[in-house]
Amino acid sequence: MSEFVLEMKDVYKAFPGVVALDHVQLQLKPGTVHALMGENGAGKSTLMKCMFGIYSMDEGEIYIDGVKTEIHNPMDALEKGIAMVHQELQPIPARTIGENIYLGRYPLKNFGPIKTVDHDKMYADAARVLKEVKMDFDPHTKVGELTVSQMQSVEIAKAVSANCRVLILDEPTSSLTQNEVEALFRIVEDLKSKGVAIVYISHKMDEILRISDEVTIMRDGQYIGTWDAKGLTTDFIITKMVGRELTNLFPPTDNVPGDVVFEVEDFTSINPKSFRHVNFNVRKGEILGVAGLVGAQRTELMEGIFGIRSKTSGKVKYLGKELTITKPKDAIDNGIAMLTEDRRGSGIMAVLSVADNISIASLNQYVEHGIVLNTKKIEQLVKENVEKMNTKTPSSKTPIGSLSGGNQQKVLIGRWLANNPDVLILDEPTRGIDVGAKYEIYCIIADLAKQGKSIIMISSEMAELIGMSDRIMVMCDGRVTGFIDGKDATQENIMELATQFES
């Protein structure tokens, strides 16, 4: 009997042109949380997909309880006790919790000569596993009615129902509030005590240090090492991940905020549960951070300002002049740009080239003779943009979908800079991006502010808000609950404002 519940040895996997995994190993002990860390593109997800049977390994071996085995597909993995909760959840919203949990392995009963789904057993079992993940829900509820964190609990319940012995959690907290994170951790502790080995992928250092027992770090498809989590420091992990010393998490911001240029007055959504009576302003060359819990309606507010969502009242002024904005184009024409939160959903056009993705918002500048686009000038724009942003792409003709998250984000920021906007709204600009690329994006933001652009930055990472903002606006449940000067901001005073719910 091996001391490891699951072992991956010498895993090699290549894609055309890239070696994704270069002889990597991973050893999981039962009843532990094993953090898997590395920058985006380090090969974490690829390794997990090999373990879960989504990819097949070119070389390497998998042992379960010391016995060599092969995993052919996700169903096979589940049968062997391996379950995975993906970063981007893929539930079937129109079906019930019970059906989502038992999808593909419905309990059956005999109905004469044919087998039919045993709904009674399915829902009874579902209710039982829901209890195990501390979720008090009727399993007949449609999954589409749940919040993201509840959907995640359903996914975990699915893993529990399969009696899994290895559970992979891929960035499970990226869209959870603090309370939800705590609830998730309780479930993780519970599973751990039952002897489940948990692979925990996250970029959030505080979570890793708090919850994990062991840490494996990968870099550029290579195995760097495994350490006992006790005694590890953030600096040590980052150094190993990046492969060089990172002296600063944030660049020095030497921008000097000037006069108030951008004003929002009495902004109220058409949806009574969303933002209401919001007033704020931004100075020239200022970085205004926007803090709040999930559900604080920060994104909704900014999308309202940008013309994606409708409002019932409210004014937007630039240099004292009121702007009429009913659609994104109006905002863009008035010098406003918005990097949206959902990079895949409303940012990138995955199959189109980097060049097309950069130029799409600024094509008007390149029209000649009323109709023809000057493709030479566009190529020039793209070239400069890629260089300035330090975007790593094989060529400007590469489809953006094949770049890493950080590089996609740089392309999207570049898209807006091509328009030379005065006001930039950045919604979670570094979500899902690795440490190195994060720093580069902070530098870009700081530089833009220095150039005199007004920046509004929504972020759910406290450190980022405190490290980058000149001022922080805090929202709770659709209202602005206060402003904090960047110098005075602490996690505590932000949280205090962020939780001022109306009684």
Added chain:
Amino acid sequence: MKKVIDYIKGNPIVAMLIVVSIFVGLTTDNFFSWSNLGNLISNTAIRFIIALGVSGCLITKGTDLSAGRQVGLAACLSGILVQRADYASRAYANLPEFNMWLALIVVVVIGALIGLLNGTIVSRLKVPPFITTLGTQTIVYGACLVLTNAQPIGGFQKGYTELITGRIGNVAGFHLPYLLFVALGFGLFFAFLYNKTRHGKYMYAIGGNEIAAEVSGVNTAKSLTLIYVTAGIMYATAGWLLAAKSGGASSSMGMGYELEAIAGCTIGGVSTTGGIGTVPGVLVGVLVFELLKIVLQFLGVNPYYNYIVQGVVIVVAVALDIRKNIKKK
């Protein structure tokens, strides 16, 4: 040379068809003949014009099932307008005889209006294109039946049929059909439209990610409407050409052309998941499909089997194309 090999590797259907064509050419008498080439060109030209129209809809993740019936309506209407005044069984005895160019303008305007209807329903009312054009397909067919009273239309002005079926020049004994130049002209125009104008870039952007395009300031409703209007104009033009080429028109004309056009586009690499497709690709796709039909005819395959073979080719071509993309992952 390497490029040629890579192309063949990437497009096995095209390669296979070329091989089969050579085989058929060597084993039958008239396959490699000027008249057969002329046939192929004329058939391909009109299908290509229709396929260009539908390509914009496909690239933006839509479709246009009304294409074929629109071609039919335009053909019938053109026919009615250009019927000779002295023709015995005119559809509308009191109608004056129209100049053929005026008839073209009339059908193009009507085609544009049908396109505007499709585009508006798709972009403003957000009805899925499949359903929208399924509806307009039926409406247009009904309108065509009402217009023609389900009677065939004949007795066109001589100049009309002669012009469209006319040929020019002499390349080693081959007279180039006018239709070749018409098709090339439209091909060049669409290549320009797709690659060198904002409209083209916006079209690919909408196909790539409609929400992202909207957020980037693209007026997606306007772009989509314009795409369906352009498509309507192409179908109308094709109908006007088809009536002349056939020397007559009837309400059954154009039936199923939308499916052939969609098949041609997809064989030519237009992605049904949006954002991908080129004019040369569409040309190759349509050409392959027309070549296939002629090859089957020369092989003496029972015409009833033709449909089975064509269907298999569509599915296999697209399956191979999708496999290519899956591998890249």
